[in-house]
Amino acid sequence: MFGARVRDARMYANLTQQRVGELSGLARATIQEIESGRAAPTVDTVLLLADAIGVPPGVLFE
């Protein structure tokens, strides 16, 4: 699941949801919903998340 990959990458980078929110401009609640699989982000949001976490976007699909 995409959300689990985001959470794994975020935790591997030692970032909190709060911090990724600040870095990406996304609301913390949005990140929670994405990580839990309750929301399917658009490619634009994927790019914001990947950039904030510091990984290539493709990694979040592996």
Add this chain to the structure above:
Amino acid sequence: MFGARVRDARMYANLTQQRVGELSGLARATIQEIESGRAAPTVDTVLLLADAIGVPPGVLFE
């Protein structure tokens, strides 16, 4: 732009928008909008497109 990568990958695979639509279950108009950048697909749609074109989803972000 994500859409241009989808078009490049589709054309490299010698597939028409029509055929990718049939393979993915997406409407041809949706594929046209994504490729032209007028629509930002969700990760679920990205997975359908990548599968239909026959590439790993990450390739569409490179």
